[in-house]
Amino acid sequence: MASKAEPAVRAGDVALGSMSKDELLELYRQMVLIRRFEEHSAEQYAFAKIGGFLHLYIGEEAVAVGAIHAMREQDHLVTHYRDHGYALAIGSDPNAVMAELFGRSTGTTGGRGGSMHLIHPERNFWGGYAIVSGHILIGAGIGLALQYQEIDGIAVVIFGDGATNGGAFFEALNMASLWKLPVVFLCENNLYAMGTASEYHSAVPQMATKAAGLGITSEIIDGQDVLAMYEATQRAREYCTAGNGPYFIEAMTYRFRGHSLADPETYRDKDEIEEHRADDPISLYRERLLQAGKAAQADFDSIDAAIELVVDEAVEFADKSPWPDPSTLRLCLRRRVLARPAVAGFDL
């Protein structure tokens, strides 16, 4: 781990000072969008409009919003399956995301992928993946492609604390470090691998220790602080694009809801959850902006009201959307035998 001197200023203060009011409020808007979207999703799940699993991002919003805000157009994103927040933060249409949860033809993958496999190709969001730690290699591989094609971008790969115990994690970090790939490994440490607390699943309490063993520079960040997340990801981005190799961020966060909506939460008690709810990333951010005089309560109120409409509309859109056409069942199983002529750059 990189040794960290006591910061002269509070994490996030530089961003707080440099961002415009609109930009600061945009971060607030995204977090509230994710929060409300997830609350509505839970409700629709209860109505059986959404099937299978539903992994809510409530409590962890600042990680996605802060990190993705630091990404540029030429950067790439690969994440785990708790992915609604990433899709919304990177600019997916909430209607399409909700429709995907409903399994409708208007969803981000037309109902093919479902809630764990959201994508947003326009911003190089290559998807949520549902095999724990497997996608870390996909992200590292995209980093390899960026380096190979000499593109000035980074790959950001997001995973949980539980994924840092899998073989794919170590294989990806080793090769990324060995080959100095421009990859930001962002570990969302929400203290649980599904329902197993980190003290029972990891030999070391901080996952960044594992990255340090492979020679990767890392830092541990308060993942409930959206501005701190933004600054850390910016630092990571600069480090990677300067050719220094990968960077590891461990964001300390907490999931306010169960692992999925099928989770009886027998592994943690209510007091613990209440304690962490005091660190709600949205209210913390609201307080910070108010205290800094960067926004007024009326600003938040109008955003909150607007988001309600957006999410209500998303539910209505999804519910009215047609099911996938059964005649499409076998489409996209194979591509043409021969590809188009090779072209330089990204061939999508």
Next chain:
Amino acid sequence: MASTLAELEDMQRRAQEAVAQNEQGEREITYRDALREAITEEMDRNKNVLLMGEDIGAYGGSYVVTRGFQEQYGRKRVIDTPIAELGIVGMAVGASMAGLRPIVELMTINFSLLAIDQIVNHAAKIHYMFDGKFTAPIVVRTASGWGQLGATHSQTFEGWFAHIPGLRVVMPATPKDAKGFLKSAIRGNDPVVFIEHSLIYRNRGLVPAGDYTLPLEGAEVRREGTDVTLVSWSRGLYLALGAAEELAEQGISAEVIDMRVLRPLDTETVIESVRKTSRCVIVEESWRTMGLGAEIAAAVQEHAFDYLDAPVGRVGSIEVPMPYARNLERLVIPGKDEVVAAAKQALA
């Protein structure tokens, strides 16, 4: 049963020459050199084609397919990787999604088990699950085979991969097919598992010079006959061709089919042949239980039941982990005599 390796190789060579006699105006080169031609031609054609694998650079590749390539193309395009099959394939999947054309060499198919999550859960799913918006055009080259290598290094897993929708699985027997299929696999947009065989790298055959591609589908009738259909692929083809020669001496006319591509599986060619011969024997080096032979036999009974004059025969390995001792190993792997016996039983 063949008694020595030399005999086997001699048998293969003679059978191979029988195949080659039908071709004119092409050079006779080894299976290994056919692969080398395919790789170098595609690397020259498209700068996004790169090789990744264990000891493929300085060492030259375990089966010497890539010898000299690192000197020729540099370390950037011929990457010696750690011994981490999951990692190699996963990185290649990510890199391929982002525009590269990685050819992964897994030293032997036994080690592909370490990478099976990336092949099955990632590469095979990307195109379909993400509604056709992404592709993962990797080629995984690997080798089947045996030769006193012990229980964990003597296996034949093509059926495992042929089971998976979203993959193409190719197992060429001849140098010409090796070149044509590999070039198409590299250019194609599907993930391809390309399975070679350690005991046929030195086989020689006529191969077109220069650009030569083959569609990645379709079986091939290698010898025409009227009394019984022998079906096989890879090295098994040479057992079948050897058996056909011996059967001919006994007045039995065997038709020999080379399956070549195992997914998509061209059972139509087999069914058409059985409608003519009314008898069928499938020859595979793997264990019969849950194997490809069972799948082909099922297709034959489903579509040519009324044409069959005998149950479909299957010749495969004895169902034990491979023993090391030479005499025991020879008992496990099927030989020409067993193919002849199975054909005669079908005709009895």
